[in-house]
Amino acid sequence: MTDHAAAADLLLKNWAATTRIAELPEAMRPMSRAAGYEAAAAVAAQSGSAVAGWKIAATSEAGQKHINVDGPIIGRILKSRLLPEGASVPLGDNIMRVAEAEFAFGFVKDLPPRSQPYTQEEALDAVGALHLSIEVPDSRYADFTKVGAAQLIADTACASWLVLGPEVDRPWRGLDLSAHAVKGLLNGEVKAEGSGKAVLGDPRKALAWFVNEAATYCGGVKAGQFVTTGTCIVPMAVKPGDAVTVDYGVLGTIDCRIA
Numbered sequence: 001m002t003d004h005a006a007a008a009d010l011l012l013k014n015w016a017a018t019t020r021i022a023e024l025p026e027a028m029r030p031m032s033r034a035a036g037y038e039a040a041a042a043v044a045a046q047s048g049s050a051v052a053g054w055k056i057a058a059t060s061e062a063g064q065k066h067i068n069v070d071g072p073i074i075g076r077i078l079k080s081r082l083l084p085e086g087a088s089v090p091l092g093d094n095i096m097r098v099a100e101a102e103f104a105f106g107f108v109k110d111l112p113p114r115s116q117p118y119t120q121e122e123a124l125d126a127v128g129a130l131h132l133s134i135e136v137p138d139s140r141y142a143d144f145t146k147v148g149a150a151q152l153i154a155d156t157a158c159a160s161w162l163v164l165g166p167e168v169d170r171p172w173r174g175l176d177l178s179a180h181a182v183k184g185l186l187n188g189e190v191k192a193e194g195s196g197k198a199v200l201g202d203p204r205k206a207l208a209w210f211v212n213e214a215a216t217y218c219g220g221v222k223a224g225q226f227v228t229t230g231t232c233i234v235p236m237a238v239k240p241g242d243a244v245t246v247d248y249g250v251l252g253t254i255d256c257r258i259a
Contacts (some may be wrong), residue, residue, distance in 0.1 A: 002035055003028050004154075008042035011140050011155055018093040020142040024151055036153030037217040040075060043156055049080035052225065053104070053164075054214065055135065057157040059199045059206050059230030067158075069149040072200065072230070074213050075157025085165040088259040091240055094138045094160065099238045099258070100231035101182050101246040103196065103203045104131040104164060107227075111211050112220040120208040126221070127207070129167040132254040133228050134246055136161040136238070162228065165254040172251060178202035182232040183247040194233035203229040 007028035014021055023029065030036040044051050058064045058072050083089060091097065108128030111118060138160035141147050152158065177196040184192035200206040206229040214221050221227070238244060238258045245255040 002030060002039075004030070004035070004039040004042040005046070007039045007154055008046045011043055012046060014140040020095065020140060022142055023147045024154065030150040030154050032150055033153065034217060036150035039154035040156055041218065043154070044076045044078065047078055047080070049078040051076045052079040052082045053077045054210065054221070054225065054227040055157055055159055055162070056206055056210050056227065056230045057137070057152070062234070063230070066145065067152060068145050069152065072206070072209065072213075073149055073153050073157045074210055074218070075153070075159045077159055077162050077228070081159065081161050083161060083163045083256070085163060085254050086256060087163055088257045089136050089161045089163060090259050091136070091238065094136070095142075096137050096139060096144075096158065097238055098137065098235035099184070099244045100135040100137065100235045101184050101192075101194070101233045102133045102135055102228040102231055103177065103199070104133045104226045104228045105129075105203075105207050106131060106167070107221055107223050107225050110220065110223050111215060113215045118208060118211045118215065120204055123208040123211045124173075124204060126211075130172045130251070131167060131226060132165040132246065132248050132252060134163040134244060134254055134256050135228060135231070136163075136258070163254065163256045164226070165252075168251050170251055177204060180251070181249055184233045184236045185245040185247065186236055186238065187243050188245070191236045192233035194231075196232055198232050199230040206230055
């Protein structure tokens with residue numbers, strides 16, 4: 001039987017020390033999607049931190065090819081790794097060294113496991129707010145492109161730091177988020193441009209996919225949590241000292257500094 005608690009302990013030790021492993025030892029290694037999520041649940045339980053929300057990784061074809069998975073995966077965002085708008089994000093020995101621009105949906109209703117899939121309308125009905133966010137991901141694997149989906153899921157889908165902005169105070173439900181333009185700037189210069197289409201074709205589609213993935217494998221979603229739906233732009237390479245700004249047009253901007 002795979003030792004998920006030992007896997008979680010090893011991943012958390014490497015997370016704390018910003019060190020890497022090639023992959024999980026065989027006795028700890030999840031060999032299926034479901035087993036990966038069981039290990040990820042153990043990581044959260046043993047972390048000493050509450051789960052603030054969730055993330056979706058690999059919501060674009062390019063992202064899937066980059067980490068060699070055949071579809072999106074989800075991970076938990078720990079409260080201890082959540083930062084406010086304008087914060088300094090410690091880069092340290094981060095091996096991914098990128099910043100990503102993501103829409104985040106905040107839930108006001110529980111969406112527990114059930115036999116029937118949730119529709120996009122039901123998922124949106126459970127959302128009380130839209131937030132802007134910047135993710136600075138990382139991995140506990142020396143080469144995260146080679147370990148496969150199950151081990152990436154166990155490692156919280158490359159979660160590290162998330163800068164989460166306040167609720168968007170402009171009307172957003174009527175907007176076509178799939179066509180909504182997003183710009184990423186470094187030190188005031190535009191470095192990347194994209195749109196919500198990069199996120200499974202539409203952030204609302206990604207939201208519904210997430211809700212069903214979480215219901216199937218993770219015990220569902222709780223009111224008060226959120227989910228970031230994947231990067232709308234090609235991840236921007238960052239280094240200490242960089243000022244990162246993401247411009248979401250009429251929805252506002254969000255910024256942070258890389259330390």
